[in-house]
Amino acid sequence: MKKMWGLFVLSLVCVQIIVTGCAPAARSPSASTPGTDTTRHGGKLVYGLTLAPSGIDPHVNASSELGIPLTSVYDNLVYRALDAETDTDQQFVPGLAQSWEVSDDGLAYTFRLRHGVTFHDGTTFNANAVRINIERVMNPDTRSQKAVFLLGPFESVEVLDEYTVTIHLSAPYAPLLDGLAQVYLGMASPAALTEWGMDYQFHQVGTGPFKFVDYVPNDHLTLVRNERYQWGPVLYDHAGPAYLDEIEFRFFTDPAGRALALEAGDTDVMGELPPLDAAQLERDVDFVVLPVPVPGQSLGLMLNSQRPPLDDSRVRQALLLATDRPAIVKAIFGEQSPVAYGPLTAITFGYDPSSANSYAYEPSRARALLDEAGWTDSDGDGIRDRDGQPLTLDAVLMTWGSVPEVAQLLQSQWAEVGVTLQAQTLTYPAALEAARQGKYHLIPQNYSGSDPDLLWSYYHSGVPFNWSQVSDSHLDEVLDRARSLPQPDQRSRAYADAQQRIMELALLVPIRDPVNLNAASGRVQGLRFDAHGWFPLLHDVYFEQVE
Amino acid sequence: MTQSFPNHPPAQQLPGAATELLAPARLQPPSWMPQHRALRQNPAAWVGASILVLVVALSLAAPWLAGVDPLATAPAAQLMPPSLSHPAGTDLLGRDVWSRLLWGGRLSLGAGLFATTLAVLPGTLLGLVAGYAGGRLDMILMRVVDVLLAFPSLLLALTIVALLGPGLVSATLAVGLAGIPRFARVVRGGVLAVRSEPFVEAARVVGCRPQRIVLRHVAPNVLSAIIVLGSLELGYALLSIGALSFLGLGTQPPTPEWGIMLAEGRLLLRHAPWVSAFPGLAITLSVLAVNLLGDALRDALDVRTAG
Numbered sequence: 001m002k003k004m005w006g007l008f009v010l011s012l013v014c015v016q017i018i019v020t021g022c023a024p025a026a027r028s029p030s031a032s033t034p035g036t037d038t039t040r041h042g043g044k045l046v047y048g049l050t051l052a053p054s055g056i057d058p059h060v061n062a063s064s065e066l067g068i069p070l071t072s073v074y075d076n077l078v079y080r081a082l083d084a085e086t087d088t089d090q091q092f093v094p095g096l097a098q099s100w101e102v103s104d105d106g107l108a109y110t111f112r113l114r115h116g117v118t119f120h121d122g123t124t125f126n127a128n129a130v131r132i133n134i135e136r137v138m139n140p141d142t143r144s145q146k147a148v149f150l151l152g153p154f155e156s157v158e159v160l161d162e163y164t165v166t167i168h169l170s171a172p173y174a175p176l177l178d179g180l181a182q183v184y185l186g187m188a189s190p191a192a193l194t195e196w197g198m199d200y201q202f203h204q205v206g207t208g209p210f211k212f213v214d215y216v217p218n219d220h221l222t223l224v225r226n227e228r229y230q231w232g233p234v235l236y237d238h239a240g241p242a243y244l245d246e247i248e249f250r251f252f253t254d255p256a257g258r259a260l261a262l263e264a265g266d267t268d269v270m271g272e273l274p275p276l277d278a279a280q281l282e283r284d285v286d287f288v289v290l291p292v293p294v295p296g297q298s299l300g301l302m303l304n305s306q307r308p309p310l311d312d313s314r315v316r317q318a319l320l321l322a323t324d325r326p327a328i329v330k331a332i333f334g335e336q337s338p339v340a341y342g343p344l345t346a347i348t349f350g351y352d353p354s355s356a357n358s359y360a361y362e363p364s365r366a367r368a369l370l371d372e373a374g375w376t377d378s379d380g381d382g383i384r385d386r387d388g389q390p391l392t393l394d395a396v397l398m399t400w401g402s403v404p405e406v407a408q409l410l411q412s413q414w415a416e417v418g419v420t421l422q423a424q425t426l427t428y429p430a431a432l433e434a435a436r437q438g439k440y441h442l443i444p445q446n447y448s449g450s451d452p453d454l455l456w457s458y459y460h461s462g463v464p465f466n467w468s469q470v471s472d473s474h475l476d477e478v479l480d481r482a483r484s485l486p487q488p489d490q491r492s493r494a495y496a497d498a499q500q501r502i503m504e505l506a507l508l509v510p511i512r513d514p515v516n517l518n519a520a521s522g523r524v525q526g527l528r529f530d531a532h533g534w535f536p537l538l539h540d541v542y543f544e545q546v547e
Numbered sequence: 548m549t550q551s552f553p554n555h556p557p558a559q560q561l562p563g564a565a566t567e568l569l570a571p572a573r574l575q576p577p578s579w580m581p582q583h584r585a586l587r588q589n590p591a592a593w594v595g596a597s598i599l600v601l602v603v604a605l606s607l608a609a610p611w612l613a614g615v616d617p618l619a620t621a622p623a624a625q626l627m628p629p630s631l632s633h634p635a636g637t638d639l640l641g642r643d644v645w646s647r648l649l650w651g652g653r654l655s656l657g658a659g660l661f662a663t664t665l666a667v668l669p670g671t672l673l674g675l676v677a678g679y680a681g682g683r684l685d686m687i688l689m690r691v692v693d694v695l696l697a698f699p700s701l702l703l704a705l706t707i708v709a710l711l712g713p714g715l716v717s718a719t720l721a722v723g724l725a726g727i728p729r730f731a732r733v734v735r736g737g738v739l740a741v742r743s744e745p746f747v748e749a750a751r752v753v754g755c756r757p758q759r760i761v762l763r764h765v766a767p768n769v770l771s772a773i774i775v776l777g778s779l780e781l782g783y784a785l786l787s788i789g790a791l792s793f794l795g796l797g798t799q800p801p802t803p804e805w806g807i808m809l810a811e812g813r814l815l816l817r818h819a820p821w822v823s824a825f826p827g828l829a830i831t832l833s834v835l836a837v838n839l840l841g842d843a844l845r846d847a848l849d850v851r852t853a854g
Contacts, residue, residue, distance in 0.1 A: 255814055256813050256814050256816065259817070274814045276814070276815065276817075276818045277817070277818075280817070280818070327622045327623075328622070330622065331622035331625050331639065331640065331641070332639065397800075399795055404800045405639060405640065405800075407800065408620065408640055408800050408801040409620055409622065409640060411618075411620075411801060412618070412619070412620040412640075423799060423800055423801075424712075424713065424714075424799055425713065425795050425799060425800070426713070
């Protein structure tokens with residue numbers, strides 16, 4: 001499922017990470033301890049990954065899972081601020097770029113780079129390194145699955161001097177900084193890229209707080225502290241090298257075994273726990289549960305607006321009105337998960353709160369709309385029909401995200417208003433093929449991303465992941481315009497417009513805002529996650545000292 | 548001149564032997580009838596038969612015993628432990644596990660039986676033809692069977708499901724088809740053992756047509772092997788269809804079936820063990836019953852242990 005989220009996302013932007021109700025803030029004397037605190041040094045952290053990625057070269061592969069370890073190996077030119085108030089504050093903070101300017105036409109981004117930064121192999125980070133990294137991503141031979149999309153309408157990269165570099169675009173593209181703030185555009189050592197070529201994923205060299213030691217697919221990935229690290233962004237709580245000596249990432253792909261592994265001490269941190277397991281750990285004083293809301297799409301079922309009877313917007317609206325979302329979310333995802341009201345999660349930059357008012361559970365209105373659309377139960381079998389055809393919808397499901405369980409509750413709820421839902425669970429490739437052929441009424445979609453421009457990738461006419469098959473000139477116009485607007489508040493307004501249009505057309509049944517349920521042993525202190533929701537800031541993590 | 552050919556039996560013995568061998572039908576065919584007593588005296592057979600009868604009866608009586616609709620969800624009543632109103636508790640969606648168990652039994656047992664039939668009939672036919680015809684036809688058929696046997700049958704079933712698409716019908720077909728090679732191989736072996744028996748040769752000598760020889764004289768002699776293997780196959784089919792459903796390739800939600808119920812309860816094992824424990828128990832008991840019965844049948848039908 002993470003793989004899905006990662007795939008083909010062209011976007012990014014803000015988020016306020018709400019690490020609710022848990023320990024790090026409360027237990028650790030967090031906040032900027034100047035310099036280093038030697039009592040926190042040392043120790044080896046074991047971190048549980050939940051999916052074995054097919055490849056972990058951030059420039060090449062798209063998995064979200066790879067970012068969990070590699071965010072600590074690489075630094076980015078810029079970082080998305082953790083607590084920016086979306087419209088007013090600065091959304092991005094300096095990383096390897098000390099400062100940057102955007103030309104008035106929005107076509108040139110010039111970065112002034114930090115001096116004195118070295119890669120783990122001892123080579124120097126400079127403008128030429130930036131050029132080589134970006135050119136590698138753009139090179140068709142790299143077959144980049146994600147990073148290349150983050151660069152949008154990239155045209156060229158120009159080295160102005162040793163520490164100044166400009167990225168030229170062929171069209172204004174506001175999400176560019178968000179892309180540069182992601183691990184997929186982390187800065188790798190040109191020397192290592194040249195030396196290892198296609199094998200680079202096993203020999204990664206960055207400038208980050210931890211050095212890459214080894215990676216054995218499906219088994220482990222090990223990092224050790226970078227003793228020379230002095231150039232951390234302000235996101236980190238402390239300056240200088242990281243606290244931990246070593247981090248070992250291990251794979252726990254079976255959800256049923258994750259809480260057990262944590263309790264058995266096989267790992268200190270674990271991601272993506274099933275809701276009931278997280279609730280149980282929450283009651284256990286030895287563990288801390290860290291729910292991290294994930295920006296991007298809400299988990300929802302896309303409604304195929306081209307396929308009868310869903311080509312009638314009244315039928316689509318009726319389905320939304322017949323859906324008791326709070327009941328579904330509470331039963332399947334537990335108390336930690338917010339109900340979704342629109343195509344974006346509530347913590348995503350540009351989220352439109354007004355969509356929360358649309359489509360409350362009103363089965364009577366749903367019935368009235370279906371009657372109006374000509375679907376009545378003429379033969380008294382409890383299922384609506386029109387011209388002798390029963391109102392039967394086909395859902396293509398996938399196993400991630402508890403989608404089959406959601407669909408079963410939908411089956412019950414929609415049966416109440418006389419709609420039959422038939423479901424078939426397919427593997428991801430088979431579902432993609434079904435989506436391509438448009439052979440479905442409903443299909444789940446849930447990609448994460450921190451910029452609302454992701455709506456362009458899913459609702460603009462003619463794009464491959466437009467699974468609601470919508471072709472709406474107003475929506476196209478707004479989405480095209482929003483990605484070229486320079487000011488965050490202008491963009492925010494445009495995306496609010498887009499979200500309202502999407503809900504007016506009833507293009508999806510939103511279910512819930514995904515929340516990554518992480519948990520850690522109580523000894524682990526200072527664990528926080530970045531603005532993308534998936535990636536931990538491991539630089540600040542330390543073990544509680546046992547006296 | 549006086550030297551006789553040692554390989555030829557003395558001429559005067561031939562008539563007697565021929566009369567004896569011409570009446571094999573009474574000697575061999577209904578070979579499982581006389582051993583009924585052995586079956587009845589075998590306690591394992593009784594246990595197996597009783598469990599099986601119970602499970603089948605409960606499943607057939609689902610409309611009267613289940614009480615509530617197996618598909619009726621009630622999120623507010625999710626994960627309730629077994630009680631008087633829900634004898635086997637409720638699952639994540641608040642559905643009654645007891646009701647799903649009974650209705651699921653119809654599908655699980657029915658699919659298992661159907662898959663077994665699907666393996667037995669064509670498998671037996673292939674084995675009879677290959678074994679009796681011999682020669683090139685036998686060679687070709689058996690090499691194909693060998694190739695299929697080289698794959699673990701669950702893998703074969705997975706491949707077939709991948710081709711047909713997921714669903715209970717394709718899972719049943721897949722498990723059935725994957726069982727054909729086993730039957731073909733065993734039946735052919737049985738046919739080979741009987742084929743050159745004097746009573747078959749005698750039947751041929753008196754001018755019986757091949758179909759009649761195969762069906763009347765050869766097939767009854769491999770019947771016991773088919774019954775034994777068929778009962779084991781039924782247990783195997785129950786397990787395999789359950790496994791395919793567990794993997795999401797068989798029954799699709801929300802249809803109740805034991806394999807998919809087991810899968811639905813997997814993540815809840817620590818919080819609501821009843822959700823998967825009951826379907827697990829149902830599968831285990833059914834397979835155990837079928838295997839006990841199969842074992843007893845083998846003991847009863849095997850001439851060597853019939854005593």
